[in-house]
Each structure stands twice: as structure tokens, then as C-alpha cells.
Amino acid sequence: MPAPAERVRRVLAATAVVVTGTLAVGMAVAAPATTDAAPTLGQLAAAKGRYFGSATDNPTLNNAPYTAVLGSEFNQITVGNTQKWQYTEPSRGQFDYRQADQIVAFAQAHNQVVRGHTLVWHNQLADWVAGVPAGELLGVMRNHITNVAGHFKGQVVHWDVVNEAFEEDGTRRQSVFQQKIGDSYIAEAFKAARAADPGAKLYYNDYNIEGIGAKSDAVYNMVKSFKQQGIPIDGVGLQAHLILGQVPSTVQQNIQRFADLGVDVALTELDIRMRTPRDAAKDAQQAADYRTVVNACLAVTRCVGITVWDFSDGYSWIPSVFPGEGAALIYDENFAKKPSYWAVYEALGGTPTTTTTTGDNGTGCTATYRVTSQWNGGFQGEVTIRNNSSTALSGWTVKWTFGAGQKVTNLWNGKLTTSGQDVSVRNESYNGSVGAGGSTSFGFLGSWTGTNPVPTVACATA
Known part of the structure; x- marks a missing residue:
């Protein structure tokens, strides 16, 4: 199994669609196979030294029309749920990777790199974690990270090591880890992840940190402190669960300031929701918003990739959490490409197909x-x-x-x-x-x- 960095190089080279210049991350672009097919989003992104991927979940892997798109359009996959604690360690010390392994195997079979999601999060924990005594929880957390990251060593290029540890005002979320371990738990999680898989890039991941504000300032200050202390952090994930017409005006500036700290940035869970039903005006605004976000990433060299939080409206989490809202993705529920797809396509350098x-x-x-x-x-x-x-x-x-x-x-x-x-x-x-x-x-x-x-x-x- 190639090391993660080598797997990224191979995937980007294999999916690139131009043969001039070099990739933004300094890797030569391989010549594509001769074909009349229009380039995919993954190929267009690879030509710019980036990935364009999708999250997915196990129940959809038996849907042939869905997997036909998932396996061909994207060059990166995020395991949406089944690498989380409740799935991987449902009982203390008992690990189960069967479902996550299925998604990783799918990605490998389709020459796609995998983002790991997530090692430490206050949500979707196994029930037993809340009852661990304070004096034992740090050891339990380290053991969990060691086992999970160790199992996927060499198969995952990024890990969301800690997810959503801050409140909107920039204070620490009072999770079980914060309450029983204290402020140090985030740094300890990154140290454990580095020891378990030295080749994976380690990310802090959160929502509502796409633009500059109290929450993103808190994350920025933490990352800056970690870099000064030598805590092993390689990247920041901006989830980018956005609202129609409300893309932060400071998104590019924010990506750049994190990059200036010496870390990579990824847009890890992109969707842009609207009040349903869709209409032409909403579709046009959504397309413009997607274009803005993609352009912001492309403008910063260390913005390494974009992942949509699943690609089809029929599989979006939005309607179940935000009643009356949805239609947040680039394919509709019937796998037809929406105007937002073509906005991304063009932003990545695609031109109307000649085939x-x-x-x-x-x-x-x-x-x-x-x-x-x-x-x-x-x-x-x-x-x-x-x-x-x-x-x-x-x-x-x-x-x-x-x-x-x-x-x-x-x-x-x-x-x-x-x-x-x-x-x-x-x-x-x-x-x-x-x-x-x-x-x-x-x-x-x-x-x-x-x-x-x-x-x-x-x-x-x-």
C-alpha cells in the first residue's frame, strides 16, 4: 500500500486532464488517457493540484446509479459516518471496522483518496464513553485514536482528528473530553494521531469558521499556538455548510490567513441549502455561491481540496435537520446535474463539452x-x-x-x-x-x- 502522500500524487496524476505546467502542490501532471469523454470534477481539480470529492455512507453503496456517479466523478471520498466512535468502538476496547472498510475499499477500487472522519467528536460517541471516569478518559481517547488511525494507516490521506470543539463565541465546547480532560485534550489527540499514522495529514475540522469571526479567530489562535509549540497539526477543515446567498465575504481572506500559519486548508463538507422548493432564481444564486467558494479555494495555494457532503439532494442530511430547507448539493435527487454542478465545473476550468x-x-x-x-x-x-x-x-x-x-x-x-x-x-x-x-x-x-x-x-x- 503506497504511503498517503504517494497515493495523493498518483490519484492527482491519474485524473489530471491537462499536460502543461505542474500541479499546485509541485507534482508533475501525467498525460490523460485518450478519450472523447468530458472531464470530471475530479479530473479538473487534479489538473489544478487539488481534489474534488464527496462524502458517502454505507447504505448507498448498493445503489448502482449512485455509485456510478460516486466512483467516476470524484477523486476523493470521505467516510461520512462509519469511522466515528459509535461504529468503530461500540464497546470499550472492542473495535469494528467492517463498514468503514467497505467505503475505503470502494475508494481504492476507483483510484480515489480517502479523508478519515473523525477520531474525536462530542457527537456520535458510543454510550459507554460518557461513563468513563475522568482519570481514565485521556488513556481511553489515546487508545481509541491509536487503534482507529492505526487500522487505517496508509489508507487515509487526511484525518479529522478533532471535530467541532468550539462554540460560536469562541469558547470551548463543554464536551465530555473538555470537562474530564481539559483544554489539553485537543493537543493530546493530535499527538496520538501522529504516533499512530505518521504519514497522514492531521486536521482540525469545524463549521461556521469559513469567514472571519469569533469562532474562526479561536481556531486560528489555537492553530497558531500549536505551531509555536510543535503540536503536530497539518491542516484546518472548513466544513462550509452554507446558506443560499450568505457565503461569507471573508472566506478567501480566512483561508489565506490559516495557510499563512503554515497549514493546509480543505473545504470538507460543502453544501449550500435553500428554502424548498427550488426555482430558477434559487438555482442561479446557488450556482453563483458554489462558484464563489471554489474560486476562493483556488486562489490560495494551500487550499488543497473540496468535498461536498454527499453529492445528490436525495442523500443530503439537510432536510432532516432543517425542516423546509434542502436542495443543497450539485446533483438533484434523480442524479441530474444542477446549475451548481456546472458552476463548479467551469470554476475548475472546464469548458462546455465538445462531445x-x-x-x-x-x-x-x-x-x-x-x-x-x-x-x-x-x-x-x-x-x-x-x-x-x-x-x-x-x-x-x-x-x-x-x-x-x-x-x-x-x-x-x-x-x-x-x-x-x-x-x-x-x-x-x-x-x-x-x-x-x-x-x-x-x-x-x-x-x-x-x-x-x-x-x-x-x-x-x-
Whole structure:
């Protein structure tokens, strides 16, 4: 198993999509494989020496349309839940890594690096931790870190060592660790993590520290003190759970001031929530907000990557915690790319794809076919249906004929019919209505041999 730094280099090199210059972290960019596919977010980020990733959780690993996107679009994965204490040490001294190992294995199989999340947090603790006597808790914490970080040694490039240790006013959160160990517990956690896995980058991670304020000032002062004392801290994670239209104006300045302390910065849990339902104006604002955040990271050399907190609105934590809010991510619940996706795509240096063919039968319904990723023997495609008329559509059908023996092997957000090389896709009941000027999409997996040319597609209304 390569060391974490080497794994980052390999992943960035393997997913880079340009061959000029060097990566921002000083690593040469490898030439990409020849393909007609448009670059992914992971490839675009890698070309700039960064990663663009997603959090994920175990129940979704059995969802083929979900994993098709997760495994191809991103070059980094965060284990959303199952590396937390309640999963990894449910009983004192008894460790269980089966669920977290599944996600790490998925990432390795798809050439993705892994951020570990999280070693010490006041939430999602096993129930028994609260009852540990004060005189024993430091040893228990060290033992937990030693075992968990040791188990994933060489497989995780970053660890969120301590998570959410500050209140909004900059005071220490009165967690069980703070109350029974005291202020020193954070430094002790970082020391234990360094001993357990010297190759992983060690992060402090928190929310509402994206802009400059009392809470981010407290974190800044802690990091500054740790650097002066020689406490092993390598990075700060800005969770970036943001609200539509409220991206802090000081986000870039804040990233830069942490970087100036000599640590890396990552945007670790990005989502931008809105009052639902979505509409065109909210989508446009969300796209602008995502672009602002990505540009802020790209402007600071030591901002090493961005992770969205899952990628599809159907798997977001927001609606269950903030009633009436949601639609916070870059794919909708049906895995269609939202305007926010394309804002990120363009901010990372992507340009509108050249691998599309558009057909229009004169009805005002237009279909655009894209190969979004491709590998030996297989590919992922996406078709976007746009209503160019002034009235709403009540249904649609898209047809094409493959020219080189390709086959659709799995399709979502549409009803598939095939006859030889002829492919026809009708809308599902939930996505047949498309407003004037609006769009929807479906995705699919396919197989190919020899070549994978883009077919001419045609769209008809119901």
C-alpha cells in the first residue's frame, strides 16, 4: 500500500486532464488517457493540484446509479459516518471496522483518496464513553485514536482528528473530553494521531469558521499556538455548510490567513441549502455561491481540496435537520446535474463539452447526449432534455441509434426500450413535466468495444 502522500500524487496524476505546467502542490501532471469523454470534477481539480470529492455512507453503496456517479466523478471520498466512535468502538476496547472498510475499499477500487472522519467528536460517541471516569478518559481517547488511525494507516490521506470543539463565541465546547480532560485534550489527540499514522495529514475540522469571526479567530489562535509549540497539526477543515446567498465575504481572506500559519486548508463538507422548493432564481444564486467558494479555494495555494457532503439532494442530511430547507448539493435527487454542478465545473476550468450531438424534431424539445466518463469496455452517459418552447411539456421521448455496437447496461430517470442498436427512452412519471425553458436529464451506463462514437439523438414531446 503506497504511503498517503504517494497515493495523493498518483490519484492527482491519474485524473489530471491537462499536460502543461505542474500541479499546485509541485507534482508533475501525467498525460490523460485518450478519450472523447468530458472531464470530471475530479479530473479538473487534479489538473489544478487539488481534489474534488464527496462524502458517502454505507447504505448507498448498493445503489448502482449512485455509485456510478460516486466512483467516476470524484477523486476523493470521505467516510461520512462509519469511522466515528459509535461504529468503530461500540464497546470499550472492542473495535469494528467492517463498514468503514467497505467505503475505503470502494475508494481504492476507483483510484480515489480517502479523508478519515473523525477520531474525536462530542457527537456520535458510543454510550459507554460518557461513563468513563475522568482519570481514565485521556488513556481511553489515546487508545481509541491509536487503534482507529492505526487500522487505517496508509489508507487515509487526511484525518479529522478533532471535530467541532468550539462554540460560536469562541469558547470551548463543554464536551465530555473538555470537562474530564481539559483544554489539553485537543493537543493530546493530535499527538496520538501522529504516533499512530505518521504519514497522514492531521486536521482540525469545524463549521461556521469559513469567514472571519469569533469562532474562526479561536481556531486560528489555537492553530497558531500549536505551531509555536510543535503540536503536530497539518491542516484546518472548513466544513462550509452554507446558506443560499450568505457565503461569507471573508472566506478567501480566512483561508489565506490559516495557510499563512503554515497549514493546509480543505473545504470538507460543502453544501449550500435553500428554502424548498427550488426555482430558477434559487438555482442561479446557488450556482453563483458554489462558484464563489471554489474560486476562493483556488486562489490560495494551500487550499488543497473540496468535498461536498454527499453529492445528490436525495442523500443530503439537510432536510432532516432543517425542516423546509434542502436542495443543497450539485446533483438533484434523480442524479441530474444542477446549475451548481456546472458552476463548479467551469470554476475548475472546464469548458462546455465538445462531445455532444443535439437532435431536434422541430417540436421545441432538444436532447443533448454526453459521455461523462469512459474506461476500457464501459462508459457513463447523460442525456439532457431541454424545453425550448414557451409552454410546459407533459412528456418526452429521446431516441438514438448506436453506430459501433455499444449497449446500454443500466439506465436511471427514464424508461428504456431497445431493439438491436436502436435505443428509446421515455420519461418516468416524476420527470415528464418540463417547464418552459427548463430541462431534465437521465443517465446510463453502457458497454463498448473498439470505439465509442457519440450518436445523433432526437427528442419528441408527448
